[in-house]
Amino acid sequence: MPQEEKKSRRDFLAEGVRTGSLILASGVLGALAIRAESGTMVWQIDPDRCISCGRCATECVLTPSAVKCVHAYALCGYCKLCFGLLRDKRTGNTTAAENNRCPTDAIRRTFIEDPYYEMYIDETLCIGCAKCVKGCNAFGNGSMYLQIRHDRCVNCNQCAIANACPSEAISRVPASRPYRMKKTIHR
Amino acid sequence: MLRTENGFLRRLFLSLLRMPLLLACVGLLCLPVSSPGQLEEAKKQPPPEFSSGYTPPLPSTPLPRAELFAYLDALILLSALSLAAYIVLTKRSRSALRVLTLFSLLYFGFYRQGCVCAVGAIQNVSLALFQNDYALPFVVGVFFLLPLVFALFFGRVFCSSVCPLGTIQEMVLLRPKRVPLPLDHALSLLPYLYLGAGVLFAATGTAFIICQYDPFIVFYRLGGNPGVVAFGAALLLLGTFVGRPYCRYLCPYGVLLRWMAPFARWKVKITPAECIQCHLCADSCPYGAIKLPTPPEQTEDRLTGRRRLANLLLLLPILVFGMAWAGYLSSPALSRMNRTIVLAERVWKEERGLVTGNTEASQAFYHRGGSPESLYREASRIRRRFDTGAALFGGWCGLVIGMKLIFLSLRRTQRDYEADPASCLSCARCYSSCPVEQERLGKFNHSGIRIELEPRQR
Numbered sequence: 001m002p003q004e005e006k007k008s009r010r011d012f013l014a015e016g017v018r019t020g021s022l023i024l025a026s027g028v029l030g031a032l033a034i035r036a037e038s039g040t041m042v043w044q045i046d047p048d049r050c051i052s053c054g055r056c057a058t059e060c061v062l063t064p065s066a067v068k069c070v071h072a073y074a075l076c077g078y079c080k081l082c083f084g085l086l087r088d089k090r091t092g093n094t095t096a097a098e099n100n101r102c103p104t105d106a107i108r109r110t111f112i113e114d115p116y117y118e119m120y121i122d123e124t125l126c127i128g129c130a131k132c133v134k135g136c137n138a139f140g141n142g143s144m145y146l147q148i149r150h151d152r153c154v155n156c157n158q159c160a161i162a163n164a165c166p167s168e169a170i171s172r173v174p175a176s177r178p179y180r181m182k183k184t185i186h187r
Numbered sequence: 188m189l190r191t192e193n194g195f196l197r198r199l200f201l202s203l204l205r206m207p208l209l210l211a212c213v214g215l216l217c218l219p220v221s222s223p224g225q226l227e228e229a230k231k232q233p234p235p236e237f238s239s240g241y242t243p244p245l246p247s248t249p250l251p252r253a254e255l256f257a258y259l260d261a262l263i264l265l266s267a268l269s270l271a272a273y274i275v276l277t278k279r280s281r282s283a284l285r286v287l288t289l290f291s292l293l294y295f296g297f298y299r300q301g302c303v304c305a306v307g308a309i310q311n312v313s314l315a316l317f318q319n320d321y322a323l324p325f326v327v328g329v330f331f332l333l334p335l336v337f338a339l340f341f342g343r344v345f346c347s348s349v350c351p352l353g354t355i356q357e358m359v360l361l362r363p364k365r366v367p368l369p370l371d372h373a374l375s376l377l378p379y380l381y382l383g384a385g386v387l388f389a390a391t392g393t394a395f396i397i398c399q400y401d402p403f404i405v406f407y408r409l410g411g412n413p414g415v416v417a418f419g420a421a422l423l424l425l426g427t428f429v430g431r432p433y434c435r436y437l438c439p440y441g442v443l444l445r446w447m448a449p450f451a452r453w454k455v456k457i458t459p460a461e462c463i464q465c466h467l468c469a470d471s472c473p474y475g476a477i478k479l480p481t482p483p484e485q486t487e488d489r490l491t492g493r494r495r496l497a498n499l500l501l502l503l504p505i506l507v508f509g510m511a512w513a514g515y516l517s518s519p520a521l522s523r524m525n526r527t528i529v530l531a532e533r534v535w536k537e538e539r540g541l542v543t544g545n546t547e548a549s550q551a552f553y554h555r556g557g558s559p560e561s562l563y564r565e566a567s568r569i570r571r572r573f574d575t576g577a578a579l580f581g582g583w584c585g586l587v588i589g590m591k592l593i594f595l596s597l598r599r600t601q602r603d604y605e606a607d608p609a610s611c612l613s614c615a616r617c618y619s620s621c622p623v624e625q626e627r628l629g630k631f632n633h634s635g636i637r638i639e640l641e642p643r644q645r
Binding site for chain 2: 015017018025033049051053061062070073074076078079113116118151153154155160163166168181
C-alpha cells in the first residue's frame with residue numbers, strides 16, 4: 001500500500017504541473033495574439049545605411065541572392081550617361097563588357113522619348129552585387145539601391161547577410177510593410 | 188573744395204568700413220549654397236519633365252508569403268503532433284510513424300526549408316523577453332510552445348517524427364551502435380551548455396547561434412556556409428551508426444522537452460503485458476533510452492552512498508559560484524561576438540589614433556554620421572548585459588555539471604525494462620522488438636510455432 005500511495009502523490013504532482021503549464025502556455029499565446037505588432041517579421045535593407053559592399057551577393061543562403069537592385073524610377077534623373085550602367089573608367093560609351101558595371105548584364109533600357117531612356121533591372125539576372133548602386137550613388141541620383149525581394153527571400157530566422165553586413169543595414173520589419181523604399185534623393 | 192574732398196573721403200572711408208559687413212552679408216547668403224551637401228545636390232539631375240506626359244512607374248514590390256500560410260503551418264504542426272501522439276501511443280506502429288516522418292521531412296524540411304522551427308524559436312523567445320524592441324510573432328510562439336505542451340501529455344512525440352532536424356537524422360540511421368555509457372553521460376551535458384549559450388547570445392541581441400550553426404538546414408536549402416555544410420555532413424555520416432547525434436548531444440530544445448516529458452500523462456510503454464526480461468527492446472533502441480532493471484542486491488552500503496551525496500551537495504554551490512565567476516571574467520571575450528562592441532572598440536581606437544585607417548564597419552559608421560559618444564553608451568549598455576549574462580551562463584554550466592553528478596550518484600530501483608521518458612524519442616522501434624507485443628498482435632500464430640513467453644528468472 002505505501003508504494004501505491006507514493007505513486008498517486010507523484011501522479012497528483014504531475015497533474016498539477018501539466019495543468020499549470022497548460023494555463024501558462026495558453027496565457028502566453030493569448031497575450032501574443034492580442035498584441036498588435038506580433039505579426040510575422042521579415043528582413044529588409046535600409047538603403048540609407050547600405051554602403052554597397054557587395055556581401056549581399058555572397059552571404060545569402062540562396063544562390064543567386066534574394067537581394068536585388070531596385071530602380072526607383074521617380075528619383076532617376078534619366079541621365080544621358082547612366083553611371084549605374086557604365087563604368088567610370090571605360091573605353092567608350094557602349095555597353096560592351098569592359099564598359100558595363102553590371103557583371104551579369106542585368107540592366108536594360110527602354111526608349112521613352114528623345115533623349116530619355118528608362119533603365120530597368122532584369123531580376124532573373126541580377127545577383128545583388130551593388131556595383132550599379134555604387135555608380136548611381138557616386139554620380140547620379142542614387143535611384144538604384146538594394147532591397148530584399150520577398151518573392152525570393154526564404155525569411156530565415158536569422159538573416160545570413162545581416163550577420164555579415166558591416167553597416168548593420170539589415171533589420172527586421174513588419175511583414176505588412178516589407179520594403180524600405182527611398183522617398184527622396186539622397187547623398 | 189576741401190570740404191567736398193573731405194566729404195568724399197569720409198563717404199569712401201565709411202563705405203570701406205561697411206564693406207566687410209556687406210561682404211559678410213553676401214557670404215552669409217552664399218553659405219547655405221556652398222555647404223558640401225548643397226554642392227553635391229547641385230550635381231544631381233532633377234527628374235525630367237517628359238513632353239509626352241510620361242509618368243515613371245513605381246518599382247514593383249512583390250509581397251512576402253501571406254500571413255495566412257504561417258497560421259496554416261501552425262495548424263499543420265498541431266495535426267502532425269496529434270497524429271504522432273496517436274501513432275506512438277495508441278497505434279504503436281513504427282511503419283505509420285515512418286510515413287509521418289517522411290511527410291515532416293518533406294514539408295517542414297524541404298518545403299518550408301526548416302524555418303521557423305521550435306529549436307530556433309528558443310532564441311526568438313529570449314530576444315523578445317530581454318529586448319523591448321522585438322515582439323515575438325504569434326506563430327513563432329506557437330512553434331515554441333506546442334511541442335512542449337505535447338511533451339507534457341504524450342512525451343517527446345515532437346522529436347519522433349515532426350522536428351525537421353530529427354527526421355533527417357532518423358532517415359540516415361543504418362546500423363546503430365551503442366555509445367559507451369560514460370561518454371554518453373559526458374556528451375549529454377552539451378545540450379545544456381548550448382542552450383545557455385544560445386539564450387545568452389540571443390538575449391544580448393548578438394546572434395542567433397542555434398540557427399547560424401544549424402547543421403541540416405543547409406541540406407534543405409541546398410546551400411550555405413561551407414563550414415556548416417561540412418559540420419552537417421559529418422553529423423549525418425556519424426548518424427549512420429550513432430543514433431541521432433544532434434538530438435542527443437547538441438539539441439538545446441531537447442533540454443526543455445526533457446524537463447516536460449517525465450510529467451507526461453501518457454508515456455511510451457514498451458510491453459503491453461508483463462515484461463519477460465528478454466532485453467530485446469534495449470538492443471533495439473538506437474538512442475540508449477531504455478533503462479535496464481537494477482540488480483536486486485545492493486553493491487555498496489548506504490553510508491558510502493550518503494557520504495558521496497553529501498559531498499556532491501556541498502560541491503554544487505562551489506561549482507555554481509566558481510563557474511559564475513569564470514563566466515563573469517570571460518564576459519569581455521564573449522561580448523566581442525557582438526558587432527556593436529567590436530565597432531565601438533574600433534572607433535575608440537581610431538579616435539585616439541591607436542590604429543590607422545578604417546575598417547569597412549567604422550567607415551560606414553562615420554559615413555552615416557554616427558556619434559562616437561552614443562555608440563560608446565550603447566556598447567557599455569550591451570557590455571553590462573553581457574557581464575550579468577555571462578555570470579548567469581557560467582553559473583548555469585556549474586549547476587548543470589553539479590546536478591548531473593548528483594543524479595548519477597542517486598540509486599534507483601527498477602523491476603522491468605522501461606523507456607526513460609526524458610530521453611525516449613518515441614521512435615516506436617522497441618514495440619516491434621518486444622515478443623509480448625508480437626504475441627498480442629498475433630504475429631506468432633501464422634508460423635505454426637508455439638512459443639511460451641514466460642518471465643525469465645530474475
